[in-house]
Amino acid sequence: MMGWALGVDLGGTAVKVSAVEPSRGLIGHERHPTELGSGPDGIVRQIALLVSALYGRFAEKLGPSLFLGTGVGAPGAVDRQREMLSYPPNLPGWERFPLRSALERELALQGVPPSPVFIDNDANTAALGEARFGAGCRYRDFMLVTLGTGVGGGIILDRQLYRGAYGTAGEIGYLTVDYRGESVHAGVRGTVESLIGKQQIVARALGRYREQPRALWNEAVHGEELQCLSPRTLEKAARDGDRVAQRIWNEVGSILGVGLAGVVALMDIRSFVIGGGISGAGDLIIGPAREQLLGSTLPSMHEGLDIVPAELGNQAGVYGAAALCFG
Structure with a gap:
């Protein structure tokens, strides 16, 4: 499969963002401490800034037309529509937060071209990672x-x-x-x-x-x-x-x-x-x-x-x- 995507791992300690290709795996990575004091909106802005920076590094090299979107793994419950994040541990103030739409808006403000945003529970994304690239293959x-x-x-x-x-x-x-x-x-x-x-x-x-x-x-x-x-x-x-x-x-x-x-x-x-x-x-x-x-x-x-x-x-x-x- 052609294309590339950005993956986000949101945790109470750190926000990690990586550029990933299906054939080559991880090709670029950023990790920064989670800005817990800034609340949900501030952390979404932090994620968007990191995504924007990594997108800027790889878009020209890999092709902006081949960019498939941004996926986010987050702690806590994610609803069936994969829009709302509820009661994530170690993230105060996130009782019920529309993570997907909030991130879509912030990415647009940071100049990332319109592209799909997906969210899921972090254990699910870890399982999918091992299935595609690790021991689960x-x-x-x-x-x-x-x-x-x-x-x-x-x-x-x-x-x-x-x-x-x-x-x-x-x-x-x-x-x-x-x-x-x-x-x-x-x-x-x-x-x-x-x-x-x-x-x-x-x-x-x-x-x-x-x-x-x-x-x-x-x-x-x-x-x-x-x-x-x-x-x-x-x-x-x-x-x-x-x-x-x-x-x-x-x-x-x-x-x-x-x-x-x-x-x-x-x-x-x-x-x-x-x-x-x-x-x-x-x-x-x-x-x-x-x-x-x-x-x-x-x-x-x-x-x-x-x-x-x-x-x-x-x-x-x-x-x-x-x-x-x-x-």
């Missing part, structure tokens, strides 16, 4: 699961993004795996995210280490204070032989495996790509997840089961956002 059907501050997901069916009837398909983080667990999400108990989101992993580790002060953790992280514990230091502790850390990662992977088993049973999806910052723990998570998945599904469902790490890292979102324009 080998699968016709798969689910991307993102492990980070929260737990998200996007579903690819027949190589196309599947959004569901109301646009919320793939939200594995809100799937209950322990009905007696803590209530974190609007009264919903024991969700995957409430058990293996970043804060929950750290809280679990702090509790265990306070109970076992003689654990190897201090040596494993070169004497850092317990309060500095993070998934990264917990990963190092596990790889350095700390049994407490190893057990915690085993629990995280097992909980993930239970969630994936529900997806297998309901959707007959057999392939999973694991991304997000916490997925850097790699085999510490994927090994227990695979074992639990096998133990939580019928033998007749085992054929084709596969769990692999994502390949695009924190660029999956911009790849997928641009791919919204490729059709």
Whole structure:
């Protein structure tokens, strides 16, 4: 397919914009801190300025007539018309905001020629990025699961993004795996995210280490204070032989495996790509997840089961956002 597009990954920390071609992938990139204090209109202006700058860099080289548009991946709920962004985490003041039309107007003010603007949930765009350019290329059907501050997901069916009837398909983080667990999400108990989101992993580790002060953790992280514990230091502790850390990662992977088993049973999806910052723990998570998945599904469902790490890292979102324009 000829043409090129710009992909935007909007987050509470940074706005990333990339120029992407279907055949060559990412060919240009900008990243700037999100101007949270400027509110929705100010951030839309920031996005438009970055898009305009990158468009100016590549339009003459790649051909303005081949420009396919701008895609945006954003946290929070996106409506069925893919116009409104609602209640995105870490973006105050965005309770219900018409992101697509606001960005179209601002791009026109910045001199970007009229072109389509597409918006979608950031987990969906990450899944689409992995499907077109990353670990998902080998699968016709798969689910991307993102492990980070929260737990998200996007579903690819027949190589196309599947959004569901109301646009919320793939939200594995809100799937209950322990009905007696803590209530974190609007009264919903024991969700995957409430058990293996970043804060929950750290809280679990702090509790265990306070109970076992003689654990190897201090040596494993070169004497850092317990309060500095993070998934990264917990990963190092596990790889350095700390049994407490190893057990915690085993629990995280097992909980993930239970969630994936529900997806297998309901959707007959057999392939999973694991991304997000916490997925850097790699085999510490994927090994227990695979074992639990096998133990939580019928033998007749085992054929084709596969769990692999994502390949695009924190660029999956911009790849997928641009791919919204490729059709």
